Structure formats: structure tokens, C-alpha cells
Amino acid sequence: MVKTIISVDPKKLPWQQETPLHNRWHPDIPPVASVKEGEVFRVECVDWTGGQIKNDDNSDDVKNVDLSQVHYLSGPITVEGAEPGDLLKVEFLNLGTLDGDEWGFTGSFAKENGGGFLTDHFPCASKACWDLEGIYCSSRHIPGVRFAGLIHPGLIGTAPSAELLKLWNEREATLVAEEGTDKEKTLCGCLHTRPLACLPEAKGAMLGKLGHFKDKQEDSEWLAIANEAARTVPGRENGGNCDIKNLSRGCKVYFPVFCPGALLSMGDMHFSQGDGEVSFCGAIEMSGFLELKCSIIKGGMKMLPVVGPSPLSVNPIFEIGPLEPRYSEWLVFEGVSVDEKGVQHYLDATIAYKRAVLNCIKYLSQFGYTEEQVYLMLSCIPCEGRISGIVDVPNAVATLAIPLAIFDQDVRPPKTLEALAAGVKVVQNVCMSTEGGAVPFDPRL
Amino acid sequence: MVKTIISVDPKKLPWQQETPLHNRWHPDIPPVASVKEGEVFRVECVDWTGGQIKNDDNSDDVKNVDLSQVHYLSGPITVEGAEPGDLLKVEFLNLGTLDGDEWGFTGSFAKENGGGFLTDHFPCASKACWDLEGIYCSSRHIPGVRFAGLIHPGLIGTAPSAELLKLWNEREATLVAEEGTDKEKTLCGCLHTRPLACLPEAKGAMLGKLGHFKDKQEDSEWLAIANEAARTVPGRENGGNCDIKNLSRGCKVYFPVFCPGALLSMGDMHFSQGDGEVSFCGAIEMSGFLELKCSIIKGGMKMLPVVGPSPLSVNPIFEIGPLEPRYSEWLVFEGVSVDEKGVQHYLDATIAYKRAVLNCIKYLSQFGYTEEQVYLMLSCIPCEGRISGIVDVPNAVATLAIPLAIFDQDVRPPKTLEALAAGVKVVQNVCMSTEGGAVPFDPRL
Amino acid sequence: MVKTIISVDPKKLPWQQETPLHNRWHPDIPPVASVKEGEVFRVECVDWTGGQIKNDDNSDDVKNVDLSQVHYLSGPITVEGAEPGDLLKVEFLNLGTLDGDEWGFTGSFAKENGGGFLTDHFPCASKACWDLEGIYCSSRHIPGVRFAGLIHPGLIGTAPSAELLKLWNEREATLVAEEGTDKEKTLCGCLHTRPLACLPEAKGAMLGKLGHFKDKQEDSEWLAIANEAARTVPGRENGGNCDIKNLSRGCKVYFPVFCPGALLSMGDMHFSQGDGEVSFCGAIEMSGFLELKCSIIKGGMKMLPVVGPSPLSVNPIFEIGPLEPRYSEWLVFEGVSVDEKGVQHYLDATIAYKRAVLNCIKYLSQFGYTEEQVYLMLSCIPCEGRISGIVDVPNAVATLAIPLAIFDQDVRPPKTLEALAAGVKVVQNVCMSTEGGAVPFDPRL
Amino acid sequence: MVKTIISVDPKKLPWQQETPLHNRWHPDIPPVASVKEGEVFRVECVDWTGGQIKNDDNSDDVKNVDLSQVHYLSGPITVEGAEPGDLLKVEFLNLGTLDGDEWGFTGSFAKENGGGFLTDHFPCASKACWDLEGIYCSSRHIPGVRFAGLIHPGLIGTAPSAELLKLWNEREATLVAEEGTDKEKTLCGCLHTRPLACLPEAKGAMLGKLGHFKDKQEDSEWLAIANEAARTVPGRENGGNCDIKNLSRGCKVYFPVFCPGALLSMGDMHFSQGDGEVSFCGAIEMSGFLELKCSIIKGGMKMLPVVGPSPLSVNPIFEIGPLEPRYSEWLVFEGVSVDEKGVQHYLDATIAYKRAVLNCIKYLSQFGYTEEQVYLMLSCIPCEGRISGIVDVPNAVATLAIPLAIFDQDVRPPKTLEALAAGVKVVQNVCMSTEGGAVPFDPRL
Secondary structure, eight states: OOEEEEOOOTTSOGGGSSSOOBOSBOTTSOOSEEEOTTOEEEEEEOOTTSSOSOSSSOTHHHHTOOGGGOOOEEEEEEETTOOTTOEEEEEEEEEEOOTTOOEEEEEEOOGGGTOOTTTTTOOSOEEEEEEEETTEEEESSSTTBOEEOOOEEEEEEEOOOHHHHHHHHHHHHHHHTTTTSHHHHHTTTTOTTSOSOOOOOSTTOBBGGGOBHHHHTTOHHHHHHHTTSBOSSSEETTEESOOOTTOOTTOEEEEEOOSTTOOEEEEEEESOOOTBOTTEEEEEEOOEEEEEEEEEETTGGGGSOOOSSSTTOOOOEEEOOTTOOOOSOEEEEEEESBOTTOOBOSSOHHHHHHHHHHHHHHHHGGGTOOHHHHHHHHHHSOOEEEEEESOSTTOOEEEEEEEGGGBSSOOSOOSSHHHHHHHOOOOOOOOEEOTTOOOOOOTTO | OOEEEEOOOTTSOGGGSSSOOBOSBOTTSOOSEEEOTTOEEEEEEOOTTSSOSOSSSOTHHHHTOOGGGOOOEEEEEEETTOOTTOEEEEEEEEEEOOTTOOEEEEEEOOGGGTOOTTTTTOOSOEEEEEEEETTEEEETTSTTBOEEOOOEEEEEEEOOOHHHHHHHHHHHHHHHTTTTSHHHHTTTTTOTTSOSOOOOOSTTOBBGGGOBHHHHTTOHHHHHHHTTSBOSSSEETTEESOOOTTOOTTOEEEEEOOSTTOOEEEEEEESOOOTBOTTEEEEEEOOEEEEEEEEEETTGGGGSOOOSSSTTOOOOEEEOOTTOOOOSOEEEEEEESBOTTOOBOSSOHHHHHHHHHHHHHHHHGGGTOOHHHHHHHHHHSOOEEEEEESOSTTOOEEEEEEEGGGBSSOOSOOSSHHHHHHHOOOOOOOOEEOTTOOOOOOTTO | OOEEEEOOOTTSOGGGSSSOOBOSBOTTSOOSEEEOTTOEEEEEEOOTTSSOSOSSSOTHHHHTOOGGGOOOEEEEEEETTOOTTOEEEEEEEEEEOOTTOOEEEEEEOOGGGTOOTTTTTOOSOEEEEEEEETTEEEETTSTTBOEEOOOEEEEEEEOOOHHHHHHHHHHHHHHHTTTTSHHHHTTTTTOTTSOSOOOOOSTTOBBGGGOBHHHHTTOHHHHHHHTTSBOSSSEETTEESOOOTTOOTTOEEEEEOOSTTOOEEEEEEESOOOTBOTTEEEEEEOOEEEEEEEEEETTGGGGSOOOSSSTTOOOOEEEOOTTOOOOSOEEEEEEESBOTTOOBOSSOHHHHHHHHHHHHHHHHGGGTOOHHHHHHHHHHSOOEEEEEESOSTTOOEEEEEEEGGGBSSOOSOOSSHHHHHHHOOOOOOOOEEOTTOOOOOOTTO | OOEEEEOOOTTSOGGGSSSOOBOSBOTTSOOSEEEOTTOEEEEEEOOTTSSOSOSSSOTHHHHTOOGGGOOOEEEEEEETTOOTTOEEEEEEEEEEOOTTOOEEEEEEOOGGGTOOTTTTTOOSOEEEEEEEETTEEEETTSTTBOEEOOOEEEEEEEOOOHHHHHHHHHHHHHHHTTTTSHHHHHTTTTOTTSOSOOOOOSTTOBBGGGOBHHHHTTOHHHHHHHTTSBOSSSEETTEESOOOTTOOTTOEEEEEOOSTTOOEEEEEEESOOOTBOTTEEEEEEOOEEEEEEEEEETTGGGGSOOOSSSTTOOOOEEEOOTTOOOOSOEEEEEEESBOTTOOBOSSOHHHHHHHHHHHHHHHHGGGTOOHHHHHHHHHHSOOEEEEEESOSTTOOEEEEEEEGGGBSSOOSOOSSHHHHHHHOOOOOOOOEESTTOOOOOOTTO
């Protein structure tokens, strides 16, 4: 019998869960459970928004989402014997949905709420809901695709030490300080419309056993922690919100340990995700469980490369599990680092990938989908985003590969233009979006 | 009997080949051969440098390479009936080495010669030579790995029209104009040490039947073309030097047609390449052949998405072939968009990938390799570079996955630090580099 | 919330389950549940022996197993609207273990109890118990292997009509009538030591709602059914005990419908199985659940080929699911149809496979395993048994391929005999067997 | 430059080749070439019939084929240093077609000429010719399928010692002696129509440098050898005509060495084959080349298991190469050991596979193919034949899996009978057969 060390009830609000959740990174957030090396244990997680999004046909919940609260994590978990400098090997024995909560959502935030990778093209909030049937998923909002999930936690990591936390806050504050400057305007081409980084913010913070902002906002001790606790938005040295779709069943992740007991936390469960998770809220977001087993390599953090001025500048490494769905036929889209305005960028893989994604959206929309439907689709189907060439000045080349077997029609280029016109199945556009809808995508924008 | 329409002799100099080669893109370079739809034909290619690099143990040839000459291409080939606006489907029926020339090289250019992706860390030229034995390759300069090739042309594409050529030259000139400005300093972090782009240059130009710079440098008509002919360095709308490792046996590529007859050219044959081709001259470079078959989708360029202000802003798409070597066990390295100096960048996939590559180099160097050996290795083994997360501000997350089966030792993290120390096979460092050798990689640089 | 239509308690005896089980095929066994087309439902199953085998280190339970009782099935389930002549499409949405019962066993029966494929070589009962940890399994009785499961029901099928039942009973009785005759002696070479078939037998029969032998053995109406109800041992036209390892997550099986409502039953859950299931009780046998969804193709039985004099002579067909564990490196053993006594047989794939299995057992025993351990291992690891050549008189050629990645040592042939001797890890022989143990395998027998 | 040690000219007759071929196994056939350990060498082979079959639309050549001549092999090749008792590791570095001879054929022999696996159903000779275009093949006689080849030698092996040869001849003669007896009638069910084995026969024999029957039939020394030289029809201890489709690019085969120098021979090149090679002349038969490399494990034959009374009773083992075409979607047909007359057989995998093949033939014929076309198709497409269950008395269960991606239509069961009727593409029946054509396949036969 697998021991459940953290259970959740997706019907309750985040602050009503029996075991307190947390949504910030800080070494002082107290552990809520403890495990031994070799022990198999089960952790349950709410969806990353803590239940803000509903299984319905209106995307106002996505439009009005409160992002100060995210991501709600289960943990921290003490791994007995783990000490700073160790390497924590975590084996993902199983992952799945919670009984009675077998659904998920894919969304795109409104531009004023941060948007997604293509927010300039899709500035309005949208949502697609997915029915999860065992290994398969399908959506009434994006008909015509059905595929096997590759369940994974979008977010899992160990707690940062005070020193690492300081490193994060300083470097991210330095970046944010550039907002509005000339320098910022050149940062990564046309992606300026989003906040550069999310610095610590007490509002919305939930610090596990230490309590929630709504109860603690006048507690100076709590505030001291909340005001330096890192947001969970990006992936960092501790793992965190890496959104790597391959952290699925059977994989083995090697995390650096920065705090006594390692203090492992996780959440943001995804039923499936495409490389890049382009629409941001873009995987098939769900509640779910993980069954894990940990072991400790004493002093093993030395095995992790250090890249940077601090000895803490490391990243996790992992072994892929044996159960990923495999596809044999793929259609691939190329992109180079010339942006939608025709401006040439220098070896910019982000721009190149953006263009590959836009190419795919436009192409697939010839088969009866709206562009917004494809945007959401690419965010969650098991598509592969590759950095193909990164040295041929000035163009980085990125590719986006989509598996043909997930479609109920043949989306390869037909032999004639007429065949394309004749063969396209009209897929009803039921992918909702708030009033105003998507701004029509002008390919010559 | 497959008809060979272009043959080369790798023992001859590029300008001595019976069928003239070319190393620039221009619509006026005359075709050297013509094929019909459905016809199977064979094209032979010299290596991209035209034989400048030798199968020996000294890397001075890489150090002193003349890059004004590259890439030597076979073509242009007229596809009968193809007109601007059509889509040209090219099926890659087979690819291989030339009899008697079964070897290849992987190099890293000196910093003063443009370097590679990690030229700040590896500023000196280096070279590894590979023996090609049927489907397998191995190198006396990087012992301990052996793997099956995924042969592909690094470079293949249709000729640009005058209008497209103008588009390229203008946008790349705009970028180059930023060299030395403040704006440039912010371009893509720490990659500033390389030229931003390679603008047209008559020196070294070879324009097929129109002739070579050495003979034509005083011919004003020739110079007019050479001075506007695009360099072949980057991938662009016509395909070009995309360096996509999956353009291998059995794939089907859909190219836009910009000129009457399509004018297909190809070269830069690779026996194998890793995603990104990080050391720049980094695939296993070789001479080789392609067996191809073309068909035309009339007016089919309309199937290709247009992303940008010009209706020519398209990219090829392709279907992957069924014969790629597949591996079941992978070790994966993560990178986030914080550079080696610890500076935070905004959703920069290039920086994230750079860090993943550095992580892998440093990690594998614990198994007896020099860092320079791993740098070259990652450039040519079938490693996969992924854009895993591109929306979690401020960190893009990129991953680099290496297949475990190509190593003659187990490079997974062992159970203890002691096991790592005990188990490492000493791989003799025979990967050469010119005087001075590599600057030692300081991980805290 | 998936609806559980049949639940079991593995701690209870088969006849104590809330929903009655059955262990015979007969059209008159009443359905215990009903589902609609498109509905997702969950069925739980006890292990095939109904709990006779224990998770301990003594194999007397295997030696003394009562085979008159097997296999305990969950069902029959009525699929509303299904009629004879229809085709029933069953999608396997998910399969797994029951909470709190995460273990399995692999056994080999004693020769006097029917034995297994190699009972002449391994005449004594033996057992290995497996710990199931999420997707992985390992055994204290067969150390050194660990692998992902490919969970499937060994047995699933629709109920036979009275006419089909008669066909089965007659043809199997005809075979049994040959026992002891000269003709039998030539049947399939040296495999004579096992019963030729299991004809209907009232003893041990459990007929669902109709009741169990122990209560009904004097009820003539019950006996009439029990005496003609088919045993569940073999696979037949209705599916049944096919023991096809690929009937796993995501597959779609097309069953013929012989009775109104289809009357679907299932059981004999396997965590993993090798092709052939050579030791007979040889998969990793366990309790478990299935999540299924059915649809009906009206009149679709016509799509199934009829091979034989009766229009009922059909077999199910199926599509493989996308989630099978895939392995890239395999070691393969060949066998030809010459038996262990050196006698030549005519295109006999059974003999050829037997020899391939014996070859593998003997080979792997050089790496520290006992032959009995390998026999059990081959029965349950995901090995592939192929009919490679079936026409080259007189030798059929069969192959057995084992995936290298499941071993914790390299079992490929080393470069020298000395390396083999030096490198073999001593694997402690803890695979138990009843008194007397295995008869030593004499390869020259 | 790879050294070609044996070259052939497919336009010449077998006895006109510069290097003499052989078509029998005997230790006294003199080697025609010699190689060293580690040396890469190339061997060319004629097709197995020595050019008897033509690339045309008439199958009389198949009908009238002279089988006393087959298989024409290239070799024997001496591997320097190999001695009896060693293990010879042969690495298959590359395989391919001969320039100018890029075609192949699939045939089914007439019943009076031995027939194939299903000769009772398809008693007439038939032939399909294939065009080989790089990695792909297609046939004007079986339209609608196109797939990548898995090139392999149907036949490769070391020479038998005198002792092993005697063993073969005795055991096969014993089998042949049973022809016409009651015992034979029970051998493997309904397969009696073919010769039980092919014993040594001087007629048609070609013994390499020793000469051909037509020149030597009165030379008593030659006759002594020819009369004991084994036919090449079956696979045996030395490898031989195993027809294992996985002996393709990159595989490594470990052969036992029985004679000084190993004396390796090979031929019967196949562009592609299905498991079982059911129509007998059933792979895509062609001329071709192999590039190989050998190494010797001294005394290593001890690593090979001995199964049988003679210490020579071994079989080769091999590692699969990394370049096999992989498919993700499969449709699978089941068969049990009940024959077409409805007779029950005991765990007979041959019968079970026969039934699975018949099921597939009948099923696919609903999509516009003739049954004879499917019979030939299954013989050469990369279908997988599995022994799924071999212990569930009385039924062996075999499965035949076909890859869906090779068809130009969707051959999965459609949702309704009407869709099947409407959707079937009429594939013109151009698969020829000699006068009389195929006996119509009566599924109720």
C-alpha cells in the first residue's frame, strides 16, 4: 500500500486543504511531511491556480485569474538525511489524475494579464477544457484531436537556501530595473509586452504552515519572509517551474540539495504539454498525484556542473522514462530568427521558435481549425520544439514537429490545392474566448 | 540505374570540378542540370569547405580555413515545369558517402575566425576526424563513442528571386549596421564576439557557370552579381543552411519556388549532427551523395504560411523519414536563461540552450574526456536540443538530451561520488588543437 | 468520476466477493452489470487463481494449486444494444493495480500439475514474487532486473453462443480422445507430458450468479450447465485466454458478438508478460482494474475473416496502444525445429521457439542466474518471440529477443571468455522451489 | 575505400561469375577470399535464384524455376585466425542494392514445385516485381503500399565441419524417411503437401572452385562431395537460411566456428521481408552487397548454449542494429491452433500463425486487394509474427501485426459496414499468376 503523505481535495479552496499548501520558495517554509530513502510515497496536488478555472464554456475565469496566488504546491517534504551539497535522486514511479477530477484545461491569458508566447497575436483570454479518459484526452473545444497524455509535474524542486534565494532576487530585480529603458526595448525582439519577471510579492502569498496573506498581512515576521520569498513562475537552479514534458512516468531526476532535508515541493500537474507550453497556461492543467521514491547521493552535488560565478549555479539533470508515447510520423515546421515585422535578429532561438509556431498555426488553420484553437492545441499536444541550428549567423533555426497520428484527418500537404480545399473537414469553432474574441491574426502584420 | 546528374571528385579543387559548383545564392546563377517530375536522380557534393580540411592530426587547417569560399554547393538544378508560387516536394530517397572518401571531420573555429556557439570558452581551433564504417562512425580523437549516422545535407534550398534576395540583403545589412552600437551590446547576451551576419562579398565567390572570383574579379557584370549574391551561411526562406539533422533518408521536404525551374541546390553533407551544431563546423562534415525525386504542387506555395510583411516570408516544411536511429535511454541536461556571468536574461532560449550545453560539457568531462572533446562531441552526436519552456518569465528552459547507448561506459550519475571516481575510464586526450590549446574552461568564469 | 461496475476485495475468497465471479464460459451465465456505448466504466479483477498464491518465499502454494478453479473472471457485462453478428470495439483506457495489493507472482507448475512449456526440464514448482512500484517491478527472487510493466488482461472475451460452445467442446474432445494413441505420440514432438486439453468439468466451477460447485453439485440444472461450460484455459474465437501482452493501455480490440448483450468478461491481470508466457503461470500475475469504453459496429462481425467450416470461426483483431515501453537494444536468440534430443521436426514453430528459449536460458545462466530463475524471467519480462522463417523446410526458425536495458549488468557477449568469467555478477539464487528443487538442466539431455 | 573481395555481375549467369559461387554447404568447398580481423570488406551477391526470375509481368519464370540450383552464395571467406571452437562476431556495417540492378521480386511457387506456407490455398505460381528507390520500394503489381526496406541477407553462415554435416544429413534423412507413413500424416497438421526436407542432391550443385554439376557430373571426387553437401534451404546450427529480417544494417551476429578460417558465406539478399516469409520466395528478393567487419572471440563458442545430444547443437545469437524502420500504429490479427478444417491441434504455433495469416489476408482483401496480392504482400512488408501464448492448452496463440503507415488508405476497421463498402479504394488486380490463376480462396474450405 503506497503511503499518501499529502492529500488534497480539489473541491476545497487552497487555504482550506488539510495539509497547508505554499506558493512561494523560501527556506523557512516548514516541511509538512517527511520520508525516508527508498520509501514509496504518494503526493496529491491541486491544479496550479488552486481551482480558479472551471470546466465550462466561458473563459472569463481565465481572463480574471488572480496570478498573485500561483502556483499552489504540495510540500515541502523532508527527505531524511539529505544535507546541503547532496544530490537527491527522485524516481517518478507513477503519476495520474485524482479520482473524480478527471478533467483539465488549457488557457491563454489576456494580454493585460501577461498573455502568452504569442500574446501580440492572441491578446484575449481563451480556454479549452479536456476530458481525460484513462490515458487519452479530448476536448469539446478543439475537436478532431485525441492523444495519450504524458503526465508530469510542471513544477518540482528543492527549497533554495537563503544564499540562493538572494541570488535569484538580485538578478531578477536587475532585469526588472531595465523595464522601460532603451535596453529593454532590445531585449528579445517583440516580446516586450509581458512583465520581465515576477519579483517577490506578499499579496497572495501562502507560506504553508506559516499561513496565508489574508490572515497574515499585518504580521511583520510573516511579511519579512513573504517579501523575500521567490515567486514560483520560472524554472531555476532548484528545478522549479521548468515545464519539461519529459518529467513523466519512470523518469529519474537528480536535484541539488540546498537546505537540510532537501525540502522537496511539487505541483502544476499537466496531463500533456507541448515543448514551450506556448500559450502559458498551456499544458492540460489538472489536479493529480505523484508516486515517488527518493535516494541520496552524499556530496553528489559535485556531480552537477557549475556554470556561473556562484557555486550554486547548477541545474538538475534527469533520465527519461521508458513509457513515453512514441509517434513515427511527424510534420515539421521551420522558423528562423526573423520576426513578424521582418526584422532580422541575431541567433535568437526564441524568435526562431516563435516563427515556427506561427507557421504551424497558420498552416493547420487550413484544415478547419481557428488559429486560436491551434494556438491552444500546440500548447498541449506532445509536439517537439527543437533548436536545430544555433550557429549560422544571423539565423537561429528552430523546428516544431507535430505527430500526425493524433489527428482524425490527414494534415500532410495534399497533392493539389484543390485537394486541400475539398478535403478540409470543417471543425466547428467552439473554442471560447471572452468578449471581443481573438484579434484576427494578420499574417502580414 | 539511378542517373547521376552532378558528379564530383573530392580529390580535385572546387574550381576544377567538371560541373561547376557555386557558393552564393543568386537567381542568375545558371542551372547545371535539369530533371523531370518523378525522375530519380543522384547528386554528388564536395564537403562544405571544398577540401580545405585534411584527415590528419593537426588542426591548423581549421584555424586557417578560408570562410569567404563556403559553402560549395552542387546545382542549381532545374525542375521542369516548376514556376514561382509552386511548392516543390523533394523526397530524399537515399544519402551516403562517396566511394573512397569515407571520412569526416568536426571542427571548432578559432575565435578570430568567427568561432562557434561557445567560442568564449573554446577560443582556439580544434578538429576531430571520423572514420565512417557503413552506418557507424568513430574517431581516434574522441575515443569511447560510436554511433549510427543520420546523414543529411546541412544545406539545401531553392534559388531566391531578385525580390527575395533584396529582402535578405536589406534586413541583414540593417542588423550589421548595429555592430558596435549600444543596441548591439544587448543583442543576445554574451554572444557578441562573432560577426552579426555575413553580407555579400565578391571575394571567394564562385557563381557556377559564371565563374570564380579569381578569374572574374575584374569582370563588372560578374561583380554586379557577386556583390549582391547572398552568402550561404544562414538558413532562410528558401531552406538553405538550416542544419536540421532530421532531413535524412526518407524525408519529404516542401520548398517554396521563387524562380522558374525552382533551381534547387545542395551541399554541406553531414554524416551526423547534434541539434544546434554547437561548434559551428560541428557536424561530421563530409563529401557525399543524395538520391532525390521531385514533384510539383501547382500554386502550392499558398499552403505555406506567410509570417511577415512580405508575401515571400515563408519557410519550408517537411515530413520526417522512417529510418532515424532511435534510442530508448537518454540523459538530459537543463539550462535556464541566466548566462555564465550570472546575468538574468528574458526568455532567451539561446542563452538557456548555451547553459544546457555547458552543463553537459562539464558533466561529461568527469568521465575522462576533455571539455574540448565533449564540445566537439555534442556538435555531432545525435543529441536533441529542446525548447522546453518559453513562457515562464524570466527563464526560458532548454534541454539537451544525449543517448546513452553511444558510449562505451555508463555515463549516468553513479550511486556515490567514490563510484564516479573509481569508474571513470581514462580516455586519452588526443583531440588536437592548435598551439596554445583551449583556454581552460573556468566554470565560474 | 469513472463508474466502477464490478469491484473486488483481494483479501476475500472468490466466492465471498460481493459481485459473483465466474470461471467457465457459457451463454447462460447471467450478466452482473450493464453498460452503454461510449460510457467509461471500471472493472476490478482478482488474480486468476483467486488468491491461492501468497507473497512469501515458499512455493508449495504453486505446487498444490487447484487448477479446477481457474480463471476467476469479472463479468459477464451486458453492452446495451449489442446483438449476435455485431462487432464490439473495446477501448482499453487504463489498467492498473488495486490499491493495497501492489504485488504479483510468476510461477512454474509442477510436472504432475501440468507444468509449463519446459516442464521436461523444470519439472518442479517454483515461484518468484514481484514488488510493483508504480510503472516498475522488481523481485527479491530474481535480482538484477527491473523494468516497466505492460499491464494487460491475460483473458478477455465475449460469451460463446450455444452453437460456438458445442463447436469448442467437440473439437477439443476429439483431440483429447487421441491421448495415449500412436497419433498423439507424434503430436508436437516432445511436449506430450501435459494434458492435451481441459474439457468441461463441474468440479471447481463457479457460474456467477448461478453459484459455485460446492453449493450446487447436486443441482441438476446447475450441473447441466457446468458440464458443458467451457474451461477458460485457451484462447479461442471469442478472445479468451489469449495472453497477448500487447492488449495494454490504449489498445482497441474488436470482438465478435455471439450472444445478445455481448456478455464481456475479463480477468487474469498481468503486470508484464513475455511472448509465449513460457512458464505457464508465467506472467506477473496480479489483481487489478481495467477502465474500458465500448462501441458497437452493427453487423460488423462480417469484417472479421472466417477461417474454417463454421461461420463462427473468427478471431478478434486489435490496434496496439501508444504507450508500450520501447527498448532500443536487444539481444536475440535463434531456434530451429530440431528438438533437445536432436530429432528433426517439420516446420514446427513450437519446437523452434522452445529451442530459442532454451538457448536463452542457458546463455543468461552464465551471468550468475540459475536456469530456473531465467525460465521464470523469460516468462514475464517484455521479451519478444518471433516466427522468423516458417517456409524453409524442414526448419522453422523462431527468435527470442530480450531488451538489454532491463538488466543491471551488460549481458552482451564480452570480447573474451576471460571477461565473461571476470565480469559475471554473482546473483544470489533465492528463487525458491519445492523440495527437490529443479532437475538440473543437462544441455546435452 | 572499402575493399570489395567478391564482386558479381547480375547480368551474367551464376557459373559465369568471375569469382565462383556455391550453392551447397560442405567444409571442402575452397575459400575464394580472405580477410583479417577488423578489416572492412565488401561482398556482392546475385539473387538467390541466380537470375532465373525476370522483371516482367509474367510469372512463368517463377512457375518453372529450377530449385535444384538454389541458393547461390558468395564465399566461402576465410577469416584469418579463426579456429573451430571460436566465436565469430560479424558486424553488418552496411547493406544495399547493386548499381543498375535496383529491383526485386516476390513470388509464390506452384504447389507442384513445393509451394509456400499457404500452398493449399494458393497453389499457382505468382510474382510481384518491386521498384527500389533508395530506402523505399513499391510494386506495380501490388499498388497502394510503399515502405522503407530492412535490407538483410536471408542466408549467412559459417561452413559446417564434416561432423556437423553428418549430423544434418542423418537427422534430415530420418525425417524424409517418414514421408508417406502414418506418422507423417500427423506431422504439423495440413502442411503435408510440401517435401519434408531437401536432402543432398548432386544435380544443380555448384561447389565454388570445385566446379558445377554440368561440368563435373562424371567426376567421382566431385560427386562424393556433392552427394554429401547439404542443401542451403533451411537455417541450421551455422546460421544459414534463417530468413531473419532483423539481420540488417548495424546488427552484430555471433557465429560458431566449425572449420579453420570460419569459411563465411552469404547470399539471398532481401530488400524487405515479413516475419515468416510466408510465400516462400517471399521476401523482396534481389542482388546486393554487404559491408562487413569480423572479429574473433577465441574459444568463444563456449558462450553459445548447447541444446541437444551433440556438442555442436548450437545456434547463432545477434544484437539488433539501431536503424530499423519503426512504426507506431499497428493492426494485429490473432490465430489459434485450430486449422482451416476446424481441427484442433495441440499448442501448434505453426497452425496458429497460419490462421493469423489467413485472417489478415481475408481482412485486407476487403480493401480492394485480391487475396493473392495480400499473400505476397505479407511475405515482404515488415509485418511482425509473434508467438503470443504457447502454454494454454490446447491453443497456441500467434499474432501477425501490420504497420498502418505503409498503406495509402486507412485499413483500420471503419465505424460502420457502410463506411467499409464506401471507402474501399479499388486497387486494380495486376498481380499476375500463371494460367489458371489462383484457386479462389474459400474461407469455409
